[in-house]
Amino acid sequence: MIEFPNPDETPCAKIKAQRADPEFSKRIDTLKTNLNLKKETGYTYRRNGTYTYENNANATDEKNSLSLPNPLLQQNKNIIAYFHTHVKDFWYTDINGEYRPKDGIKMFSPADINYFMQMVKNAKEGGISLNEVFAVMVSPKGNYQIRFTGDINQIKTFTDSQITTLGVAFERTMKWNKDDPKKLEYGILKFMNDQMNLKGVSLYRMNADGSNTEIKLDTIKTNIEEIKCSTKI
Template sequence: MQVLSIIIIHKKVFSSQQICEWKTSGTPPKGLNPIGDPNGDGSGGGDTGFEYPEPPQNPCEKIKAQKTDQGYKDKVSELDHDSIFQKNTETGFAAAYGPQTNYERLKIITDDKLKMPEGNKYFAYIHVHLDKEGAIKIFSPADVHTFLLKCVRNAKEKGNMSDAYAMVITSQGNYMLKYSGNGGYTLAGQYSTWKESYDRKYLELIENNKLTQENIEKIFTQFLKETINISGLEVYKIDKTTGNPSINLNTTEKTILYTLYHVHNNILI
């Protein structure tokens, strides 16, 4: 399968930090009528939306609380291994609502393509990106699309949108998508534009021999803000040891990449 607000600043920093800040400006008035994709086939749409948005919840605390789910911890531990990254085929799990959260394997379509199980009970997924030559070790446009089309919409119907998440585990870092918006986004016809922009940006890195993880993160955050630009869509870099969301600051006087960002009402915070 091929996903933070981001802030890029120039500043001298003397220490690294782990920070998880989140702000919200409240719930918009009723009457929201988002347009979606009636097909629901994952090819570039959404659903028909809803009228009364839920108050957004703090995604930072949701991620931290998630660590208490033994099933979640077990699946992350199972996937976060060098032996998994060296395989030829991606693998992963979908999380489903039930008396307790159930984890089911994602269906393998090709070596680099997985599919969510059918049904509306699945609110999250966890998967790996492999250590193949030229592999992009962060979310792909398809990953982001699946999260917004399936996970967030299913969570709205069966639970709460703040339950939804997508996680990609790589040898160079673990990342998680969350959503704290009101659900008023439209996906119809967007995917091809996302993919074209994403492929072009990363091809430039590969051709210029600059495919470092720092550059991968930087380009991805630009892609989220400039190309996808959905209010409330957040990506977190997850600490491999603690499992907490983090902001990593370097200690030199140069451009600082905040690997956690929020886009809320189209404002970086």
């Protein structure tokens, strides 16, 4: 496991400090407003402290997706975080003239997680502390953050073909629970564990009251455990 040298370096402490930062909060507030849009938006955050607004999104009859800078390119290997929205459900007219609901899954997708893991891999290769890397999802069902808290040997990324296959399985697994935040939390943790064989990715809920909660699978992986982050650093 990563050894955090002092209490200020724990994920809970990092997230608490972020939420006290006006620049971080401003981006979250913007993305909350953007939940009314019909496409995803977000930000990338580089190690030099700069945020870049990202709104190059594709919206099709089947899904919404936000295009982020290619993390494999050298000029993007200093991206250590990204934020993005999963927008409110809405009705639209499809290409056949039928009025249909667009109802997405308000949780990190396999593609979202893969981008995060590529940032983790880049940080490892660049000698950057892995506890600087994070990803945020803002949605009507709640705001979440993922961080890597595993061993460096647990870092793995996926091919485009693998992500396509995982995306189909994710939709099939999660669509029945899309209206229940607790089932979404359990679903993504179980999906990463079982379907992606991905260990060491921790999920945190950024609660509306300003507190933060770590969400974990229980010991027999049939439910979630909620661990409230301390209000003290």
